[in-house]
Amino acid sequence: MPVILASQARYEYDVIVVGSGAAGGQTAYTLTMEGAKVLMLEAGRDYDPVKETPMFQTYGQAPLRGVTTPDKQNGFHDATVDGGWTMKDEPYTQVSEDPAKQFEWWRARMMGGRTNHWARNSLRYGPYDLKPYSRDGLGFDWPFTYEEIAPYYDKAEMLVGVYGENEGLENTPDSSPGVLQPAPAPRANELFAKKHMAPMGIPVIPIHRAVLTRRLDHENLPAKLHPGNPKAQRVLAKAMSERAACFFATPCHRGCSIRATYQSTTVHLPPALDTGNLDIVPNAMVREVTLDAKGLVNGVIYIDKVTGVECRAKARAVVLGASSYESVRLLLNSKSARFPQGLANSSGVLGRYIMDSVGASMIGQIPLMENLPLHNEDGAGGAHSYAPWWAYQDQLAGKLGFARGYHIEFGGGRGMPGMGTGAGLDKFTRGSYGLQFKQDVRRYFGSFMNFSGRGEMIPNEGSYCTLDPVVKDKWGIPVLRFSWQWSEHEMRQADHMAQTFRDIITAMGGKVLGPSGSRRRISEDQMIEKGGRVIHELGGARMGKDPLKSVTNQWCQTWDVPNLYLTDGASFVSSPDKNPTVTIMALAWRAAEHLLAEMKKGSF
Amino acid sequence: MNPHDHPRPDRRTAIKWMLTAAASVTLLDRGGLVAAPAAPGAVVSAAAAAPVVKGYGTDPVLNREYKPGDFWPLTFSDAQRRTAAALCAAIIPADDNAPSAASLGVHDFIDEWISSPYPDQHGDRVVVLEGLAWIDAESTRRFGKSLADLDPHQMASLCDDLCHVPDAKPEHVAGAKFFARFRDLTAGGFYTTPQGMKEAGYTGNLPLAEFKGPPLEVLQKLGLA
Numbered sequence: 001m002p003v004i005l006a007s008q009a010r011y012e013y014d015v016i017v018v019g020s021g022a023a024g025g026q027t028a029y030t031l032t033m034e035g036a037k038v039l040m041l042e043a044g045r046d047y048d049p050v051k052e053t054p055m056f057q058t059y060g061q062a063p064l065r066g067v068t069t070p071d072k073q074n075g076f077h078d079a080t081v082d083g084g085w086t087m088k089d090e091p092y093t094q095v096s097e098d099p100a101k102q103f104e105w106w107r108a109r110m111m112g113g114r115t116n117h118w119a120r121n122s123l124r125y126g127p128y129d130l131k132p133y134s135r136d137g138l139g140f141d142w143p144f145t146y147e148e149i150a151p152y153y154d155k156a157e158m159l160v161g162v163y164g165e166n167e168g169l170e171n172t173p174d175s176s177p178g179v180l181q182p183a184p185a186p187r188a189n190e191l192f193a194k195k196h197m198a199p200m201g202i203p204v205i206p207i208h209r210a211v212l213t214r215r216l217d218h219e220n221l222p223a224k225l226h227p228g229n230p231k232a233q234r235v236l237a238k239a240m241s242e243r244a245a246c247f248f249a250t251p252c253h254r255g256c257s258i259r260a261t262y263q264s265t266t267v268h269l270p271p272a273l274d275t276g277n278l279d280i281v282p283n284a285m286v287r288e289v290t291l292d293a294k295g296l297v298n299g300v301i302y303i304d305k306v307t308g309v310e311c312r313a314k315a316r317a318v319v320l321g322a323s324s325y326e327s328v329r330l331l332l333n334s335k336s337a338r339f340p341q342g343l344a345n346s347s348g349v350l351g352r353y354i355m356d357s358v359g360a361s362m363i364g365q366i367p368l369m370e371n372l373p374l375h376n377e378d379g380a381g382g383a384h385s386y387a388p389w390w391a392y393q394d395q396l397a398g399k400l401g402f403a404r405g406y407h408i409e410f411g412g413g414r415g416m417p418g419m420g421t422g423a424g425l426d427k428f429t430r431g432s433y434g435l436q437f438k439q440d441v442r443r444y445f446g447s448f449m450n451f452s453g454r455g456e457m458i459p460n461e462g463s464y465c466t467l468d469p470v471v472k473d474k475w476g477i478p479v480l481r482f483s484w485q486w487s488e489h490e491m492r493q494a495d496h497m498a499q500t501f502r503d504i505i506t507a508m509g510g511k512v513l514g515p516s517g518s519r520r521r522i523s524e525d526q527m528i529e530k531g532g533r534v535i536h537e538l539g540g541a542r543m544g545k546d547p548l549k550s551v552t553n554q555w556c557q558t559w560d561v562p563n564l565y566l567t568d569g570a571s572f573v574s575s576p577d578k579n580p581t582v583t584i585m586a587l588a589w590r591a592a593e594h595l596l597a598e599m600k601k602g603s604f
Numbered sequence: 605m606n607p608h609d610h611p612r613p614d615r616r617t618a619i620k621w622m623l624t625a626a627a628s629v630t631l632l633d634r635g636g637l638v639a640a641p642a643a644p645g646a647v648v649s650a651a652a653a654a655p656v657v658k659g660y661g662t663d664p665v666l667n668r669e670y671k672p673g674d675f676w677p678l679t680f681s682d683a684q685r686r687t688a689a690a691l692c693a694a695i696i697p698a699d700d701n702a703p704s705a706a707s708l709g710v711h712d713f714i715d716e717w718i719s720s721p722y723p724d725q726h727g728d729r730v731v732v733l734e735g736l737a738w739i740d741a742e743s744t745r746r747f748g749k750s751l752a753d754l755d756p757h758q759m760a761s762l763c764d765d766l767c768h769v770p771d772a773k774p775e776h777v778a779g780a781k782f783f784a785r786f787r788d789l790t791a792g793g794f795y796t797t798p799q800g801m802k803e804a805g806y807t808g809n810l811p812l813a814e815f816k817g818p819p820l821e822v823l824q825k826l827g828l829a
Contacts, residue, residue: 045663054667056809060796061669063660065713069722071659081663185817192826247811254666373821378808380815416809417801422791426784431768433695433787434760438702438803441791445804 002273003046003111003280006304006311010279013039014599016300016315018286018330021113023321023568025268026156026585030592032277033232036599039313041284041302043322044082044109049116049265053079053255058416065419073106079116079255079263083108085532089474095483100522103354103465103482104532105325111282112265113323114535115581117253120209120261120382122162123407123578124153126171128392132458132574136396136403138489139458140353142573143545143554146173152586154179157208158221159236160262160585161243163380164208172205172388181213183384184248187377189369189412189449190385196507197387202408202500207386210262210582211252216240231275239271251416252381261381284311287477289318289334289343289564296604297343297564303475316604317563317595321588324569325354325465328540329480332467344558349551350541352464355575357536358406358455358486359520359529360494363513364505365428369412369447377413377446386410389577402492406455406577408500414446421445450516451504453497456577459539460485463531484531486522494528536580541570556591563604567591657721672709672716679719679733680711683750687736688714690752694759695790702803710793717789728785735782739766742779 017028020042028038054077059066062076069076073084085104094102108114128135130142130149154176163181166174183206186194194204218240226232243266244258252261259266272278283305290312292298299314320327328351334343342350389405422441425432429440462485467478502512515521520529544550547559552571558564567588569580598604657676672678680688688711696705705711718729739762743751747758754762763783765776772780794800801809823829 052666057667057669058796058798058801058809060793060798060800063664063670063675064717064720064722064725065792065796067724069659069720069724071662071722072664076660076664077666079666081666083662087662184815188818188822188826188828191818191823191828195826195828247813248815249809249811368826372825373819374805374807375819375822376808376810376812377818378810414804414806414808417795417804417806419792419796421795421804423788425791426768426787431771431780431784433763433767434697435699437787437791438696438699441795442803442805445795445806 003282005306006281006284006302006309009039009281009311009313011314013037013279013313013315015039015317015319015595016041016313017319017321018300018327019113019321019323019568020111020269020280021115021264021321021323021568022581022584023588024319025112025115025264025272026588027319027321027565027567027592028278029159029268029272030589031596032272032275033226033229033235034596036277036596038272038278039315040278040280041286041300041313042111042280042282043285043305044111044113044282046280046282047081047111047116047265049079049112049255049263050257050259053257055250055254055257059418067419074117074253077254079253080108080114081110083110090479091471091473092479093468093471093481095481099530100486100526101462101484102530103356103463103484104530105480105482105537106532106535107323107326111280112263112269115262115264116255118581119579120211120252121386121409121579122157122164122208122210122582123388124173124175124208125576125578125583126173128171129456129574129576129578132404138403140542140544140573143543149586149590150176152590153582155225155589156582156585158225160210160267161212161216162208162210162582163206163213165206167203167205169203169205169388170392175208180208184213184246184380186385187379187413188372188375189377190410192366192369192508193410193449193504194385197504200503200507202387202390202504204385204387207383209380209382211380211382212243212245212260213380214245216243235271235274239267239274242270243267246380248380249378250381285475285477286322286330287333287475289320289330291334291336291338291343291561295338295561297561305475316599317565319565319567319591319595320570321566321568324537324540324572325480327566327568327570328465329467331541333478339560344541344551344560344564346560347548347551349549351466352461353459353539353542354463354465354482354537355457355459355539355572356531357534357575357577357579358457358490358493358497359452359534360497360527361450361452361516362498362501362505363448363450363516364501364508364510365444365448365513366412366505366508366510367447368509369449370443372446377415383409383411400492400496402489402496404456404458404489404493404577406453406493406497408451408453408497410449410451412446412449417445448513449505449508449510451501453494453501454534454577454579455490455493455497457575458487458489459542459574460487465540486528486531491526491528494526498527536569536575538569538572538575538580541566542573543571544573555594556587557594557598562598565591565595659721672712676716676719676721678712678715679729680715683740684733684736685711685715686752687740687750688732690754690759691736691739691786692790692793694763695787696794702799705790705794708794708797708799710790710797713793714786714789717793728789731782731785732789735779735786738779738782
């Protein structure tokens with residue numbers, strides 16, 4: 001079974017999966033490998049990274065040298081097509097006109113969703129992250145411990161391939177032995193930053209990223225991942241053998257035609273399709289999840305964007321992995337006599353406690369990095385090193401003025417020249433031109449460093465989404481209206497990031513140039529970026545132990561409707577500083593196993 | 605504050621305000637530039653009106669090589685193109701390592717840029733078109749010939765007056781701001797070409813079997829070895 005037209009879909013499946021990204025991809029993978037017949041519905045077009053990725057294209061080959069435009073909002077060569085912060089056919093609205101109280105929503109309407117362009121940073125949540133309320137009295141605890149989900153992190157990492165090292169640092173979990181791929185050698189700027197951050201007590205260690213630094217062990221991993229399932233092992237061995245290792249060129253956010261990085265489209269979907277158990281209908285905009293007389297879901301209604309025709313599909317169970325707030329929106333739009341305020345929303349929690357990561361950044365110019373001997377610094381198309389949060393104990397003792405931590409992502413050196421290369425050098429050169437200007441560009445190119453913080457946001461009452469009472473999208477589906485609130489914890493954390501980055505740049509002997517990207521921030525005089533800008537869209541249907549206060553149980557299964565699961569970030573209880581994708585995959589795998597077991601038991 | 609004290613302007617009114625604000629900025633800039641002789645303000649402002657054309661859409665083919673004019677029509681007249689090329693060549697001239705920005709067609713890239721249908725480039729359209737007119741007029745006033753016909757010495761004396769905004773004489777400040785922006789555009793256009801990337805010192809975009817990290821001499825220079 002393949003990627004098909006709506007008209008070719010069968011009428012009934014075991015499971016309908018809405019969305020094809022990290023959540024939908026992992027869910028469909030786990031289900032189909034175990035024999036379930038799955039229909040996946042993706043709102044965007046089919047997309048093939050092997051054929052479509054601009055590998056080795058230079059900015060000079062793109063219109064406008066590849067800069068961001070309203071059509072390609074992360075630059076021309078970014079993998080995202082038909083997506084961005086704003087989409088003509090799919091608006092969303094805000095409660096407030098104050099930028100500080102708005103949420104900006106990045107969407108990617110394409111097969112594989114945001115997994116095609118993500119940063120590939122794959123940091124596990126740690127024991128503190130899952131029990132934040134128990135630790136400091138703020139936010140909420142997750143309904144499981146780290147030990148309960150650690151095996152699923154191992155499985156997800158073995159499946160997708162993650163490079164990194166185990167450093168044994170506080171609340172920065174190691175992977176099990178043999179799971180990680182070797183970390184690539186650090187770049188010059190990473191080693192230089194490490195030297196100057198160490199005296200400040202900030203460790204710089206290899207980051208974990210979903211990029212293959214060597215080919216996957218397709219002879220042994222399949223048996224570890226699918227014991228006792230020879231068909232799954234065979235299918236996975238083939239899929240793994242078709243992935244190449246990174247060749248250390250071209251940025252990962254463009255996607256990867258050699259399948260060295262994790263994208264749902266190159267890692268989850270090919271083996272899932274190969275089982276013969278998966279049908280995928282692209283261009284399928286799901287409008288409603290339908291309920292039967294017994295209170296179980298029995299399928300979905302979707303609009304086939306190719307024909308404009310409304311279609312129905314039926315299944316024994318429905319899994320939403322449409323992106324956190326798209327899944328929330330779908331439930332809010334699935335109203336019935338039984339669920340007048342939205343499907344699976346008897347708790348009233350649906351749409352509440354939405355979260356992003358805290359973001360702030362700073363750029364510096366480092367004289368010692370001027371005129372470095374030429375060498376190729378491309379590396380694995382993203383970070384090799386990062387600094388995990390280092391001040392857990394000071395923070396718990398109340399010494400910092402904000403409750404949760406952040407990690408530091410940073411970069412510098414000579415990346416592929418873009419529109420900014422040589423721009424704005426007048427501050428350093430007194431306005432050279434001619435041969436002197438060329439010499440100045442050679443001198444300064446590669447001497448800039450950028451530091452970005454990614455911090456934990458504590459869920460709050462002021463951050464939520466509801467249906468807009470008036471505005472509808474192109475297909476007549478009511479859209480979301482957002483309200484956002486950064487608390488003092490996040491504001492102070494962002495200021496702490498900025499000060500830390502200034503201190504690091506100064507310690508490196510550099511000049512602090514200021515924060516990058518004023519458009520990203522809530523105002524000119526604030527360091528914190530707008531809600532949604534980090535694109536770690538989480539929460540809105542949190543999981544918990546109490547059906548009165550949460551939408552799903554620990555298995556991502558809704559309390560109200562046992563055959564309805566949410567496997568994207570919607571069920572997230574907190575938003576630790578760590579990038580969420582690998583956790584989405586681990587929890588989706590775990591949820592899919594639970595769903596399989598429930599179906600086997602005949603629970604629905 | 606009660607939000608009802610200040611009713612939200614409707615969209616049309618808001619757009620009108622924005623356009624008025626944008627126009628006043630343009631007029632200020634032009635005030636400086638029009639001070640030079642023979643800058644035909646009316647003609648320039650008509651030419652500087654933003655083009656009404658479509659962009660490349662949300663789903664262009666990404667792994668293809670594009671050139672200026674592929675998606676939207678260009679703007680420069682022959683005279684403007686000649687002036688832009690002369691200025692590109694003055695900012696990034698040829699040397700033993702690389703050809704000049706002009707010989708790599710960077711002025712055509714700048715034409716693509718200022719002809720863009722997207723709002724981010726509209727400010728540059730005004731700056732560049734008015735700036736080219738002004739600098740050509742200034743060249744004619746000083747030397748009796750257009751910018752493209754200046755000898756290197758004359759070109760340098762003009763560029764020296766414009767190349768650094770904080771050092772510019774009051775009558776040259778607007779011209780210097782144009783020069784600064786044109787230099788940024790020229791640099792972006794040039795250093796993204798294969799020759800420009802090499803010239804800047806970029807040696808990547810090549811597949812490697814292994815990533816070895818920085819060579820010893822780099823580590824030594826950074827005090828890491």
